[in-house]
Structures are given as C-alpha cells and as structure tokens.
Amino acid sequence: MSKEQTKALTPEKEGRPELGEVEGILLSQATCNEWQRIQSFQARPDDLLICTYPKAGTTWIQEIVDMIQQDGDLEKCKRAPVHRRHPFIEWARPPQPSGVEQAEAMPSPRTLKTHLPVKLLPPSFWEQQCKFLYVARNAKDCMVSYYHFQRMSKVVPDPGPWHEYFEVFMAGK
Structure with a gap:
C-alpha cells in the first residue's frame, strides 16, 4: 500500500493525524514537521x-x-x-x-x-x-493489539479493514 493509500485511511474529519514520511518510515505529519528539532x-x-x-x-x-x-x-x-x-x-x-x-x-x-x-x-x-x-x-501479538488500539484511538491512523491492515503491517508500513 502506498503512502497516499495509507493517508486515505486517515480521514481528517475524524480528527486522526495526517501522515508524513522520514527515510521511508511513516510518522505523523506533526512529527515530520518537528524532525529537525528531534534529530538535534x-x-x-x-x-x-x-x-x-x-x-x-x-x-x-x-x-x-x-x-x-x-x-x-x-x-x-x-x-x-x-x-x-x-x-x-x-x-x-x-x-x-x-x-x-x-x-x-x-x-x-x-x-x-x-x-x-x-x-x-x-x-x-x-x-x-x-x-x-x-x-x-511477538509480532503477531503486537499486530493484533495495535489494530484494536488504532480502531479505538483517534490519535493514530484508522487501520481500515483487518485484511488491508494485515497486508500493510506485513509490508512494514
């Protein structure tokens, strides 16, 4: 799944964060905006x-x-x-x-x-x-726990349906 597709899973109307990318790693856009300060x-x-x-x-x-x-x-x-x-x-x-x-x-x-x-x-x-x-x-336990956390928390991207989430997680996104 591309960055754009992953971003589509985070509707702004729900108050979920926009995503950005640092060295191929998806992070909240707010974190990306602070990246220089974080690195220094x-x-x-x-x-x-x-x-x-x-x-x-x-x-x-x-x-x-x-x-x-x-x-x-x-x-x-x-x-x-x-x-x-x-x-x-x-x-x-x-x-x-x-x-x-x-x-x-x-x-x-x-x-x-x-x-x-x-x-x-x-x-x-x-x-x-x-x-x-x-x-x-255990990565399987993290994946299941993170999926349910993302479903209930508005401070992280919406995970979408399980089958899509599984593919994104396995791809390291």
Whole structure:
C-alpha cells in the first residue's frame, strides 16, 4: 500500500493525524514537521531510552523502570502520569508541548521513550553513550493489539479493514 493509500485511511474529519514520511518510515505529519528539532535533540550521558515497537509493552516497562528508580515507593511513582515522567522524544501534537520540549525541561537522570526505529534515533544518544532498554514482543501479538488500539484511538491512523491492515503491517508500513 502506498503512502497516499495509507493517508486515505486517515480521514481528517475524524480528527486522526495526517501522515508524513522520514527515510521511508511513516510518522505523523506533526512529527515530520518537528524532525529537525528531534534529530538535534541533545541526550545526556545518564539518559535511559526505552525503545519499543508500538503495543509491545511500553507502559508496562515504564512502570517497572520507574518503580525500580523510586526504590519501590508507590507514592513517588504516582507523582505524574507516565507520559509526563517518560516523554516520547518524537511526540508532536500542537498545541501540547513536544516530547523534545518535555525532555529538555526534565532534570537528570531522565528516562525517555521512543517507538522510532534505530536508524532514526537522534545521534546524540549514541554520542553520549546512553543506556538503551529494548523491549520486544511477538509480532503477531503486537499486530493484533495495535489494530484494536488504532480502531479505538483517534490519535493514530484508522487501520481500515483487518485484511488491508494485515497486508500493510506485513509490508512494514
């Protein structure tokens, strides 16, 4: 399925995001518009970057990591919603603060997260020799979970019918 066909699955009338492309990877157009800023993001040596494919257990691992970092103190873990404690570096949905803005405002050490493929990570994560926590999940489980998530959430593209979604997913789109 082409970029144009995939875009057709995201009707603006439903408030779903428009799509753009960076190095062959489909991303929200808002993320594409912020791409220079994302790529110039300055990681710090004590940053921890949680790297996951969507619906692979991102929230679970964030909560586990936070619980470890807070020495098991549940009250400290309730200090803010998980998306504020560990912002997505590629998050861009104006007028909300971008993930880069949120991360830049955080004190060290920071725990950040991303769904970006490794080739699209800001170079500073490598230059600063940051720690990475990679989480993988069975691709079939991710596909089914992501399909249902996309059906109910308006912040991601509409998946269309299952048979089309399956083909798009298998093509890596």
